[in-house]
Amino acid sequence: MEPPVDDLLRTLAPQVVGVLTRRYGDFAATEDAVQDALVDAAGQWPAEGVPRSPRGWLIQVAGRRMTEQVRSEQARRRREELVAGQVPADRRSAPGADAGDEGAHDDTLTLLFLCCHPVLSPASAIALTLRSVGGLTTGEIATAFLVPEATMGQRISRAKHRIKDSGVPFRMPDSAEWPARLDAVLHVLYLIFNEGYASSTGAELRRVELSREAIRLTRAVHTLLPDNAEVAGLLALMLLTEARGPARTGPDGELVPLAEQDRGRWDTAAVAEGVSLITAALPRGPVGPYQVQAAIAAVHDEAPTAAETDWPQILALYGVLARISDNPLIVLNRAVAVAMVDGPAAGLTLLADPPPALTGHHRLYAVRAHLHELAGDREAAVADYRTAARRTASLPERHHLSLRAARLAAQAGG
Helix, strand or coil: CCCCHHHHHHHHHHHHHHHHHHHHCCHHHHHHHHHHHHHHHHHHHHHHCCCCCHHHHHHHHHHHHHHHHHHCCCCHHHHHHHHHHHCCHHHCCCCCCCCCCCCCCCCHHHHHHHHCCCCCCHHHHHHHHHHHCCCCCHHHHHHHHCCCHHHHHHHHHHHHHHHHHHCCCCCCCCHHHHHHHHHHHHHHHHHHHHHHHCCCEECCCCCHHHHHHHHHHHHHHHHHCCCCHHHHHHHHHHHHHHCCHHHCECCCCCECCHHHCCHHHCCHHHHHHHHHHHHHHCCCCCCCHHHHHHHHHHHHHHCCCHHHCCHHHHHHHHHHHHHHCCCCHHHHHHHHHHHHHHCHHHHHHHCCCCCHHHCCCHHHHHHHHHHHHHHCCHHHHHHHHHHHHHHCEEHHHHHHHHHHHHHHHHHCCC
């Protein structure tokens, strides 16, 4: 079964950007040209059919846009000199639309490391990579960063031009350069995975193509750095989380919470691989946030039933995680663990003064609603569930939260 056109384009986009950046040496212009080609493909392919060589088609169309820019008076001299110095003579002609793919290898990993170059701030590098490698929209990235969309658009534009002005070559970094880029690389892979596993917007709960691509790229980084415990931890976290994917939705696509999932539908091979990875990684140290999150995921996945979950161990691990990471969402997850060990009132106390980044965030209201429900305060739970539903852009999540509120309201006679 062929993947949907949107999924195919999202997979091919970073590969095409890689090929043309290698050819022209201008990442910012290439990224713009490829975006134009993707728009053309999205309009033509559903009606006319996918070309025999879709990547070759995109390379030709985007390459034509780049050639037009090269020939313009404004950019001709600088770009032609750059092309002349970097592109062999036998590679300067664009391939036919259905010709074999140019370049035998996938440049996505190279593009990933380029976007995470030290000339960019960590926040800019992550945002640019989510856009160019992950295929996320500016709005989706803004949601992940908890900032306005206009702010994120400006950040991405500045990052592209910073890469362009720096003259950074398009190549994989040597091993000595990896440490300076690795934190940003891992963070962006983590965010791509999260957007795939729990989509922040739209009608689908999951975007499987994103989570699978994040896992593929993380495996590639793990192959490059097999002894890095945080890389192994991130891969383990993804596998242990994605293993639950088949059970996260019901027959009609509705969201199924972890405690209510049919664990017989979980991917046992992914669980086993994830547990093996984190078990081997933790003793190597130093322990980082991805390893701790993977350890938490492993405790959940190894519990035969939700009732048998080792919540005291999970709470202890969240205590470690809170000391080594400033991610505000940890506060929410830790509050749930506190509630499961010490009672819902203790969890609600932890959320009485949440981090500023969570103010108005739908997840804060969703967690508070859950804890109020556990405490038997149906009125407060209904109010928070309704607020959370209004604030989320995910339609399956909105439906789940609204349904939860309606059921509690009916039970309370209101």
